[in-house]
Every structure is written in C-alpha cells, then in structure tokens.
Amino acid sequence: MVEVIKSGFFTAVQDLGRFDFRDKGVPISGAMDSFSALWANELLGNNPNDAVLEITLSGPELLFHEHTEIVLAGAKIEGFIDKQSLPMHHVIEINPGQKIRFGHVLRGCRVYLAVKGGWQTEAILGSRSFFQPISQKSHLTKGDVLNYLPFDKTLDFHANMKIKNDFLFDKTLAVFPGPEFDFLKEDDKNRLDEFTFHIDSLNNRMAYQLQEKLSKNNHSITTSATLPGTIQLTPSGKLIVLMRDAQTTGGYPRILQLSEQAISVLAQKKTNDAVRFNLL
Amino acid sequence: MQSENFEITFCPYGESAVLINWPKEISTRTLSDVMDFKKIIQEHFKSLCELVPSYQSLLVIFRQPIDFEKYVLTLRKLYKKRVHTKPEPMLWHVPVCYDFDFGIDLEELEAANKISVKKIIKLHTEAVYTVFAIGFLPGFMYLGGLPEDIHFPRKAEPRQKVCRGSVGIAGAQTGVYPQESPGGWNLIGNSPIRFFEPASANPCFVSVGDKIRFFEISKSMHELISIQVSTGVFELAKEVWHG
Numbered sequence: 001m002v003e004v005i006k007s008g009f010f011t012a013v014q015d016l017g018r019f020d021f022r023d024k025g026v027p028i029s030g031a032m033d034s035f036s037a038l039w040a041n042e043l044l045g046n047n048p049n050d051a052v053l054e055i056t057l058s059g060p061e062l063l064f065h066e067h068t069e070i071v072l073a074g075a076k077i078e079g080f081i082d083k084q085s086l087p088m089h090h091v092i093e094i095n096p097g098q099k100i101r102f103g104h105v106l107r108g109c110r111v112y113l114a115v116k117g118g119w120q121t122e123a124i125l126g127s128r129s130f131f132q133p134i135s136q137k138s139h140l141t142k143g144d145v146l147n148y149l150p151f152d153k154t155l156d157f158h159a160n161m162k163i164k165n166d167f168l169f170d171k172t173l174a175v176f177p178g179p180e181f182d183f184l185k186e187d188d189k190n191r192l193d194e195f196t197f198h199i200d201s202l203n204n205r206m207a208y209q210l211q212e213k214l215s216k217n218n219h220s221i222t223t224s225a226t227l228p229g230t231i232q233l234t235p236s237g238k239l240i241v242l243m244r245d246a247q248t249t250g251g252y253p254r255i256l257q258l259s260e261q262a263i264s265v266l267a268q269k270k271t272n273d274a275v276r277f278n279l280l
Numbered sequence: 281m282q283s284e285n286f287e288i289t290f291c292p293y294g295e296s297a298v299l300i301n302w303p304k305e306i307s308t309r310t311l312s313d314v315m316d317f318k319k320i321i322q323e324h325f326k327s328l329c330e331l332v333p334s335y336q337s338l339l340v341i342f343r344q345p346i347d348f349e350k351y352v353l354t355l356r357k358l359y360k361k362r363v364h365t366k367p368e369p370m371l372w373h374v375p376v377c378y379d380f381d382f383g384i385d386l387e388e389l390e391a392a393n394k395i396s397v398k399k400i401i402k403l404h405t406e407a408v409y410t411v412f413a414i415g416f417l418p419g420f421m422y423l424g425g426l427p428e429d430i431h432f433p434r435k436a437e438p439r440q441k442v443c444r445g446s447v448g449i450a451g452a453q454t455g456v457y458p459q460e461s462p463g464g465w466n467l468i469g470n471s472p473i474r475f476f477e478p479a480s481a482n483p484c485f486v487s488v489g490d491k492i493r494f495f496e497i498s499k500s501m502h503e504l505i506s507i508q509v510s511t512g513v514f515e516l517a518k519e520v521w522h523g
Contacts, residue, residue, distance in 0.1 A: 019330060020330055021418070021483065021484075022330055022332050022341070023330075023331060023332050023333065023414060023487070023488060024414050024418060024419060024476070024483060024484040025414045025415045025416065025417055025418045025419055025420050025476075025484070026418045026483075027418075124478050124479070125478060125483060133459050133478070134418065134478040135478075176292070176294060176295070178293065179291045179293055179299050179301075222304065222306065222334075222335045222336055222337075223334055223335055223412070223413050223415065223422055224299075224334050224335065224336075224337040224339070224413075225299070225332035225334055225337065225339035225415075227293065227294055227297060227339075227341070229294060230294075247415055247416050247417070248332060248415045249332070249334055249413055249414075249415025249416065249422075250415075254293075257293060257294040258294075259294070259295060260294075260295055260296075260345075
C-alpha cells in the first residue's frame with residue numbers, strides 16, 4: 001500500500017471513466033488527459049483502463065510499503081525518490097519504505113502516476129474515477145491509503161518506447177463544428193482560426209472558461225445532451241469548454257466540439273495559458 | 281402500430297457521436313417517438329453505443345470513432361423499422377412535505393403572486409409530470425407539465441446551498457434536487473426519497489419518459505419515511521400509467 005503523506009494541490013484516482021449512466025445524469029469523469037494516462041499504463045504493461053493518479057499543478061508525497069514499479073507521464077514535474085530526480089516516461093522501481101515527493105509542475109498542468117497493475121481503489125458503477133458524491137472523495141487528502149497488487153517479477157514488462165507528446169503543450173486545439181455551429185455570427189465564424197483565447201481562472205475538471213468573448217447573442221436550446229470537449233456559447237459571448245466531469249445535458253448552444261486529442265491538449269493548460277482553434 | 285414520421289435530422293457531433301434532432305416542439309408525442317427510436321437503436325447496436333434521450337433529441341455515442349455517413353444510413357433504416365409501442369410508462373408517487381421549514385420560498389411566492397400556499401400545493405400535487413430529461417446532476421429530472429398558475433421565475437440570486445430532496449419551481453419546470461448543490465429554484469418542499477443511490481446497481485429508478493406525481497405528507501411522516509429510506513425498507517408506490 002501507499003500512504004499519502006502530503007496530498008499536493010489536487011490529486012485524484014482516475015481511470016478512463018464511468019460509462020453507461022449518462023442517461024441518468026452521471027458525468028463520465030476519467031483522466032482529463034487520457035492520452036497521457038493511457039501512455040503511462042502502456043509503459044507498465046497495464047490494461048488501458050487501469051486506475052492512475054492524476055496530479056494537478058503540484059504533487060503529493062507518497063510512502064510505498066511494498067515493492068512495485070511506477071511510471072510518470074503527461075506534464076513535466078519535479079519529483080524525487082530519496083535524493084534522486086524522477087524521470088518521465090520511464091519505469092521506476094520502488095522498494096519497500098521508499099518515499100517519493102513532488103514539487104510543482106514545470107510544463108503543462110496534469111501528471112499521471114501509474115502503478116504496476118493499477119491502483120486498487122473501490123470501483124463504483126463500473127469505474128474507480130473520483131467524482132463526488134458518486135465516490136466518497138473528490139481528491140486525496142493526507143493520511144489516505146491506496147492499495148496496489150503484490151509485485152510479480154514474472155509479469156515484468158519493460159516497454160522501451162519513445163513518446164512524442166510535444167503536441168500536448170502546443171496552443172492548437174483541433175475542433176469540429178458543433179451541432180449549433182450556425183448560431184455563431186458570420187464574423188465570428190470566419191475569424192475563429194485567427195483568435196487567440198486565454199484560459200480563465202475558472203478552470204477545473206468540469207469546465208474551462210475562456211477569457212475572450214465572442215459576440216453577444218440570445219440563442220438558447222431545449223435541454224439536450226453534451227459531451228466532454230463541447231464548447232458552449234453563453235449569451236454574453238463567453239465560451240465554456242466542458243471537460244470530463246461536466247454535466248451530461250445543457251441548454252447553451254454547442255458551437256464547437258474538441259477532438260478527443262484536443263481534450264488532452266486543453267487538460268494540460270492552466271490559467272492564462274493561450275489556445276487557438278484549428279477548425280477541421 | 282404504424283408510427284407517425286417526424287422530420288428528424290442527423291448531425292455529426294465530434295468523432296464518435298451522432299445527434300438526432302426532432303422538430304422543435306416540447307410534447308409527449310415527440311418524446312415517445314424519441315424513446316421508440318432509442319429502443320430499436322439499442323437493440324441493433326447493443327453495447328457498442330450509449331444513448332442519451334432528451335425532450336426532442338437523442339444522442340448516440342459510439343465507443344469508437346465512426347464513419348458518420350455510413351452510420352447515418354444505418355440509423356435512417358432503423359428509424360423506418362422502429363415500432364410504435366403505446367407508451368406505458370411507470371408512474372411514481374413521490375411524497376413531498378410542504379412544511380415552511382422545507383418550503384422556504386412558499387410565503388414569498390404567495391405574497392408576490394397573489395396565490396395562496398394552499399393553492400400552490402394543490403396545483404403542484406394534482407398534475408402528472410413527464411420526465412423529459414435527466415441531467416444537470418446525477419438523478420436530476422427535468423419535469424414537464426407544471427400548471428401555468430404556478431410558473432414562477434427563477435430566483436435573482438441563486439443559493440449557495442440547496443439541501444438534498446429539495447423540491448423547487450423555476451419557470452415552467454419543477455424538480456427535486458437529488459443531492460446538495462447550489463441552485464436558483466424557488467423551494468416549496470422536500471422529498472425524503474433518494475433519486476440517486478451510487479451504491480445500487482440501478483442507481484436511479486426513474487427513466488426518461490416516466491411519469492411523476494407528488495403527494496403531500498406531514499413533517500412527522502417525512503421523518504418516518506427518511507428513516508425507512510436510509511434503512512432500505514421504504515417502497516415507493518408505482519403503477520403503469522395509461523394516460
């Protein structure tokens with residue numbers, strides 16, 4: 001098991017999400033940057049849906065009680081095991097009694113910490129992803145304990161693969177026209193590719209708001225389904241990008257839809273970071 | 281039974297979903313066609329997709345990226361083949377306590393709208409509501425069918441905290457908060473029923489298309505039912521609704 005000595009800013013258990021309950025209003029949740037979560041599991045030879053820790057902005061301090069292996073992927077973070085620096089995208093062996101501690105994220109926003117076999121926390125409605133009040137907690141706190149499987153050398157698997165993840169730190173977000181794309185004013189529509197937007201301080205697992213506004217409008221729609229990556233246009237012209245914990249229905253026009261990969265790119269952005277749209 | 285054909289449209293929504301829209305009209309007739317189509321899509325694609333019905337739309341979310349044109353062809357064929365079943369939704373009888381301790385906006389509504397609290401409760405409990413969508417929060421029902429005399433505008437300032445079970449009115453809508461949440465609805469009562477139970481395999485007993493009717497209970501009955509609900513012995517009254 002692992003003991004949480006310090007929690008960091010916002011550290012949560014996530015897998016790929018809680019599916020099949022969206023018609024009952026349950027958000028899918030899951031890793032914000034699924035690309036990096038999948039990659040961390042792949043390097044360990046885990047299943048794609050194994051639970052990982054999602055570390056946001058600053059990392060925790062963790063005490064490991066048994067032998068295991070971990071991988072870090074996603075944002076670049078300062079991390080140490082004893083006095084040694086922790087590499088990204090490498091299988092790191094952990095011995096009983098070893099402590100790892102993290103500082104701040106140096107590039108990006110979210111780091112994924114995968115453990116051999118995945119974190120064995122409680123699965124609720126088919127997923128281990130934290131989402132309150134479906135799960136008891138929204139994030140880890142000091143004193144929490146997380147279990148993992150006993151280390152089995154015979155299952156040892158060291159993938160030695162190079163990763164190209166620079167796109168995660170790029171400004172460009174690939175978007176498709178959304179169902180209400182035509183509600184955009186002609187001027188906004190034609191110049192969408194030219195605008196640079198900045199991330200508002202209102203950004204979290206539910207949604208990212210953007211600072212710059214488009215034209216005011218008075219459109220609304222009858223409540224209809226939304227998806228992670230849906231960009232809603234509010235009457236004031238503000239854009240809200242729904243993320244993994246977003247509600248499953250909404251009444252604002254859905255003007256754009258991020259590609260699956262662009263959701264991971266946006267998940268690596270923090271307040272005041274710049275983004276641009278590339279309309280596909 | 282031959283079903284009425286609506287002018288439905290298919291719209292790509294991201295890489296793996298198709299949004300199906302019905303003509304803009306909020307009616308149980310439209311909703312019942314949405315549900316008929318949902319049924320045949322579910323039977324055809326089984327676990328390959330997830331479906332989210334709502335008022336006059338149906339979102340079909342596939343597990344993998346799709347070739348939109350190809351899937352629309354299949355969906356069009358399925359729409360023609362759908363069978364209109366006479367809707368026989370479940371009608372749930374939901375207890376609500378309208379005591380002023382819960383209905384904290386009742387007196388203000390009475391004063392501002394020149395309608396007695398007694399009348400508000402009477403109208404609220406007389407109507408049979410249709411569940412047009414479930415969203416906003418897990419287990420939050422968008423209910424249609426609120427009598428016009430008790431349409432009250434949303435509060436100017438939303439409350440930071442609305443308790444679980446609170447029954448509210450906002451515009452033409454009424455509903456129950458399934459969990460504690462911020463909210464701007466006028467609060468008229470509280471139901472001891474839990475509309476979302478994460479620990480249960482079927483966490484939300486209500487489905488889109490179901491009917492809801494509220495009945496008034498006293499404060500002591502609210503307490504009693506709350507205890508029965510938390511110990512798992514309470515059984516909600518239900519019946520098949522024939523319209």
